[in-house]
Amino acid sequence: xxxxxxxxxxxxxxxxxxxxxxxxxxxxxxxxxxxxxxxxxxxxxxxxxxxxxxxxxxxxxxxxxxxxxxxxxxxxxxxxxxxxxxxxxxxxxxxxxxxxxxxxxxxxxxxxxxxxxxxxxxxxxxxxxxxxxxxxxxxxxxxxxxxxxxxxxxxxxxxxxxxxxxxxxxxxxxxxxxxxxxxxxxxxxxxxxxxxxxxxxxxxxxxxxxxxxxxxxxxxxxxxxxxxxxxxxxxxxxxxxxxxxxxxxxxxxxxxxxxxxxxxxxxxxxxxxxxxxxxxxxxxxxxxxxxxxxxxxxxxxx
Amino acid sequence: xxxxxxxxxxxxxxxxxxxxxxxxxxxxxxxxxxxxxxxxxxxxxxxxxxxxxxxxxxxxxxxxxxxxxxxxxxxxxxxxxxxxxxxxxxxxxxxxxxxxxxxxxxxxxxxxxxxxxxxxxxxxxxxxxxxxxxxxxxxxxxxxxxxxxxxxxxxxxxxxxxxxxxxxxxxxxxxxxxxxxxxxxxxxxxxxxxxxxxxxxxxxxxxxxxxxxxxxxxxxxxxxxxxxxxxxxxxxxxx
Amino acid sequence: xxxxxxxxxxxxxxxxxxxxxxxxxxxxxxxxxxxxxxxxxxxxxxxxxxxxxxxxxxxxxxxxxxxxxxxxxxxxxxxxxxxxxxxxxxxxxxxxxxxxxxxxxxxxxxxxxxxxxxxxxxxxxxxxxxxxxxxxxxxxxxxxxxxxxxxxxxxxxxxxxxxxxxxxxxxxxxxxxxxxxxxxxxxxxxxxxxxxxxxxxxxxxxxxxxxxxxxxxxxxxxxxxxxxxxxxxxxxxxxxxxxxxxxxxxxxxxxxxxxxxxxxxxxxxxxxxxxxxxxxxxxxxxxxxxxxxxxxxxxxxxxxxxxxxxxxxxxxxxxxxxxxxxxxxxxxxxxxxxxxxxxxxxxxxxxxxxxxxxxxxxxxxx
Numbered sequence: 001x002x003x004x005x006x007x008x009x010x011x012x013x014x015x016x017x018x019x020x021x022x023x024x025x026x027x028x029x030x031x032x033x034x035x036x037x038x039x040x041x042x043x044x045x046x047x048x049x050x051x052x053x054x055x056x057x058x059x060x061x062x063x064x065x066x067x068x069x070x071x072x073x074x075x076x077x078x079x080x081x082x083x084x085x086x087x088x089x090x091x092x093x094x095x096x097x098x099x100x101x102x103x104x105x106x107x108x109x110x111x112x113x114x115x116x117x118x119x120x121x122x123x124x125x126x127x128x129x130x131x132x133x134x135x136x137x138x139x140x141x142x143x144x145x146x147x148x149x150x151x152x153x154x155x156x157x158x159x160x161x162x163x164x165x166x167x168x169x170x171x172x173x174x175x176x177x178x179x180x181x182x183x184x185x186x187x188x189x190x191x192x193x194x195x196x197x198x199x200x201x202x203x204x205x206x207x208x209x210x211x212x213x214x215x216x217x218x219x220x221x222x223x224x225x226x227x228x229x230x231x232x233x234x235x236x237x238x239x240x241x242x243x244x245x246x247x248x249x250x251x252x253x254x255x256x257x258x259x260x261x262x263x264x265x266x267x268x269x270x271x272x273x274x275x276x277x278x279x280x281x282x283x284x285x286x287x288x289x290x291x292x293x294x295x296x297x298x299x300x301x302x
Numbered sequence: 303x304x305x306x307x308x309x310x311x312x313x314x315x316x317x318x319x320x321x322x323x324x325x326x327x328x329x330x331x332x333x334x335x336x337x338x339x340x341x342x343x344x345x346x347x348x349x350x351x352x353x354x355x356x357x358x359x360x361x362x363x364x365x366x367x368x369x370x371x372x373x374x375x376x377x378x379x380x381x382x383x384x385x386x387x388x389x390x391x392x393x394x395x396x397x398x399x400x401x402x403x404x405x406x407x408x409x410x411x412x413x414x415x416x417x418x419x420x421x422x423x424x425x426x427x428x429x430x431x432x433x434x435x436x437x438x439x440x441x442x443x444x445x446x447x448x449x450x451x452x453x454x455x456x457x458x459x460x461x462x463x464x465x466x467x468x469x470x471x472x473x474x475x476x477x478x479x480x481x482x483x484x485x486x487x488x489x490x491x492x493x494x495x496x497x498x499x500x501x502x503x504x505x506x507x508x509x510x511x512x513x514x515x516x517x518x519x520x521x522x523x524x525x526x527x528x529x530x531x532x533x534x535x536x537x538x539x540x541x
Numbered sequence: 542x543x544x545x546x547x548x549x550x551x552x553x554x555x556x557x558x559x560x561x562x563x564x565x566x567x568x569x570x571x572x573x574x575x576x577x578x579x580x581x582x583x584x585x586x587x588x589x590x591x592x593x594x595x596x597x598x599x600x601x602x603x604x605x606x607x608x609x610x611x612x613x614x615x616x617x618x619x620x621x622x623x624x625x626x627x628x629x630x631x632x633x634x635x636x637x638x639x640x641x642x643x644x645x646x647x648x649x650x651x652x653x654x655x656x657x658x659x660x661x662x663x664x665x666x667x668x669x670x671x672x673x674x675x676x677x678x679x680x681x682x683x684x685x686x687x688x689x690x691x692x693x694x695x696x697x698x699x700x701x702x703x704x705x706x707x708x709x710x711x712x713x714x715x716x717x718x719x720x721x722x723x724x725x726x727x728x729x730x731x732x733x734x735x736x737x738x739x740x741x742x743x744x745x746x747x748x749x750x751x752x753x754x755x756x757x758x759x760x761x762x763x764x765x766x767x768x769x770x771x772x773x774x775x776x777x778x779x780x781x782x783x784x785x786x787x788x789x790x791x792x793x794x795x796x797x798x799x800x801x802x803x804x805x806x807x808x809x810x811x812x813x814x815x816x817x818x819x820x821x822x823x824x825x826x827x828x829x830x831x832x833x834x835x836x837x838x839x840x841x842x843x844x845x846x847x848x849x850x851x852x853x854x855x856x857x858x859x860x861x862x863x864x865x866x867x868x869x870x871x872x873x874x875x876x877x878x879x880x881x882x883x884x885x886x887x888x889x890x891x892x893x894x895x896x897x898x899x900x901x902x903x904x905x906x907x
Contacts, residue, residue: 088860091864092863092864095863095867098604098606098680099863099867101606101680102802102806102859102863103859103860103863103864105799105802105859106799106803106855106856106857106859106860106863107856107860109799109852109853109855109856110852110853110856110857110860112849112852113848113849113850113852113853113856114849114853116848116849116852117847117848117849117850117853120848121848121849170405170409173398173402173405173406174406174409176395176397176398176402177395177398177406180395180396180397180398181393181395183357183377183389183393184389184393184394184395185395185406186357186376186377186378186381187355187357187377187381187386187387187389188381188386188406188407188409188410188454188458189378189381189382189409189410189458190378190406190409191376191378192378227795231688234681238681272692272695272696273692273693273696275688275692276688276689276692276693276696279685279688279689279692280685280689282685283667283671283682283685283686286671286674286678286681286682287670287671287674290674290678
């Protein structure tokens with residue numbers, strides 16, 4: 001372990017934060033996109049991630065080479081996201097927020113227990129190629145897990161592509177318009193159904209990518225693995241500014257940094273409370289600035 | 303026989319849950335005409351536009367576009383047919399730039415060349431928008447937003463332009479500017495159906511007018527005659 | 542009070558008497574003759590009933606979703622269990638417990654009350670800042686509370702044994718205690734709903750701006766409902782702790798939350814009698830499904846262990862309800878004896894009239 005405060009310590013923390021933040025950002029973006037077009041907090045986002053991990057494992061067990069496994073997992077995530085939208089969310093479009101929230105809760109429980117039914121609750125190892133799990137040792141006291149660098153690179157590519165799509169393409173523009181004002185968008189000929197579908201597909205695909213890095217970090221998969229990621233994604237969204245892609249990305253990296261900092265600096269007696277502290281900060285943030293760092297939303301006061 | 307009807311409503315009945323909003327409304331809009339739909343608050347004028355644009359499914363009755371029935375179709379479908387609405391309250395995309403708003407207007411065209419041409423034409427018509435192309439639409443004034451909404455609708459090459467209360471919330475001078483722009487569009491041959499509470503302005507622009515009250519048609523006349531009609535003047539302009 | 546005919550009153554009092562009789566005999570039957578399984582189910586039903594009714598008392602009446610209520614249950618459970626644990630047991634299980642607590646062992650009722658009060662106090666602390674926010678944000682904040690509680694329970698090992706099972710809790714919960722508290726809870730919920738406070742809550746739920754316009758202090762009314770709801774939830778947690786006698790923090794997390802939420806929705810958000818019906822229905826179905834989890838054979842086909850089936854059943858039920866019948870069984874109305882009496886009376890009239898007609902026909906077939 002490096003001495004706290006040494007340059008090596010800071011480089012270590014930075015790399016960790018970038019890696020973790022990239023995962024959170026990718027997961028959070030999917031959540032934000034769905035909320036933007038549908039006013040729905042998609043709790044099943046996490047179970048979609050879990051399902052894509054299992055799809056990846058199944059492919060791996062059939063001897064499919066890893067790049068194809070990754071693509072398959074991502075595609076599976078996208079397909080599942082679309083299926084979820086069709087079956088669980090489209091029928092209740094326009095219902096009060098609470099109904100959507102509950103439905104997404106139920107969908108998450110349903111998918112998780114389906115996985116338990118099909119695969120058993122035990123954890124299974126997910127072997128990752130050495131390229132991803134290698135730990136770089138540039139010298140001295142520095143040990144950099146390459147997975148963090150892969151995550152960062154992956155996030156840059158994916159999020160960069162998304163940014164381009166959303167700002168430079170007609171469809172991306174239509175999505176932003178539909179998110180802001182669905183009625184006006186429809187009056188211009190934009191089909192909300194198609195846009196929503198696209199949001200789900202892209203958002204889920206991003207999460208599918210994130211879960212690859214997450215799994216590489218953890219090493220195993222199990223049916224409840226999606227629970228923590230969706231909570232983190234949610235917190236990231238709220239921190240950054242709920243409902244916007246920029247908010248999700250910013251929040252993801254801020255959350256990653258916050259967690260790494262707390263992990264590094266909290267005395268060993270309190271470090272177990274790290275997650276409670278993060279949520280406490282979240283609630284405080286909700287009270288003083290519900291729109292998150294970027295401040296888009298105004299919480300109504302009663 | 304005059305020009306053929308481009309838009310026709312037959313015996314429309316519409317409701318919001320248990321509340322009847324329209325009772326057997328029939329009206330026509332002919333090619334190249336400007337038709338005003340007048341009436342007090344709650345008369346059903348906005349409801350009529352919502353039904354035409356597919357945002358509300360009528361309980362009974364038909365909406366015909368060039369003789370083809372479009373009743374109850376999805377709003378996006380109706381927009382793609384060329385019936386474009388400028389909804390009440392402008393409804394510009396506040397977080398998007400003026401340019402992006404206009405680009406979205408041309409969404410239904412799917413033709414970059416046409417889109418570019420329309421953009422040039424529209425900016426020539428509304429030069430004040432040209433100066434603010436990269437500003438977020440939310441920063442524009444009420445009048446500018448109204449111009450943007452109209453310009454955005456024009457980007458779509460509408461066959462029929464529906465306008466819902468374009469004068470709402472605007473200062474009199476700004477209202478004049480808006481209606482000047484609309485007059486120019488009329489001169490260029492655009493077919494329009496305008497819903498308005500400001501009867502005077504609307505009648506100054508329109509060829510014909512319908513008057514709604516509590517969901518029922520009470521008057522259908524030439525605009526010129528209506529300006530002198532005592533009934534109308536007593537009910538609306540006098541207040 | 543509407544004018545009611547004497548025969549109707551007769552019906553109403555008969556029904557009331559029947560209901561009391563039915564409940565009393567059910568209680569006696571289970572208490573004296575019932576087998577252990579039935580007794581367990583009955584106690585569990587009553588505790589779940591308390592949890593659902595308290596949640597409904599807040600969420601149903603205010604329209605604001607509290608996803609953190611199970612946190613109050615946990616508080617009540619752990620606080621009361623720590624207080625009643627015999628001193629000798631404490632020395633073994635909780636060696637690091639601070640001195641004043643380590644030498645204390647309270648009887649059941651004070652411990653329950655303290656557990657409930659702890660929950661209520663915490664609820665006021667988190668309620669004051671968060672209940673002012675609009676629905677969505679409160680749901681999020683209460684979710685945060687649930688998670689924070691979970692993390693604290695896992696880490697405060699001196700008090701809770703962390704993730705290890707907290708065992709040795711004296712089995713104080715009897716059918717009598719459970720029935721008593723459940724009845725109290727139902728009574729309070731019923732009175733609250735039909736009081737002016739209840740009216741204010743529901744007005745604020747249906748039309749917040751209108752309610753403020755007539756002077757309803759929304760934040761204050763919500764806080765009161767939250768506090769009362771938390772108190773009973775805490776007591777229910779205490780009862781639960783002294784029923785199972787062994788538990789760990791994972792019992793107070795999302796599965797339990799989901800279960801209670803489904804029961805509430807089935808019965809109807811805002812309905813006290815609905816809570817009872819919803820709890821009953823859901824418990825019956827989950828029991829059936831849980832028995833199937835160990836395996837199912839139809840004819841010559843055997844389906845192996847079907848873990849998770851009961852949760853799947855709950856999830857499907859909730860999705861169907863939300864999609865097709867969001868108000869559950871009763872919405873926010875109540876199953877009233879008066880309404881049943883009315884139906885019975887009408888039905889009797891119809892039956893009499895039908896008899897008259899057939900008699901008249903027999904006498905004069907023309």
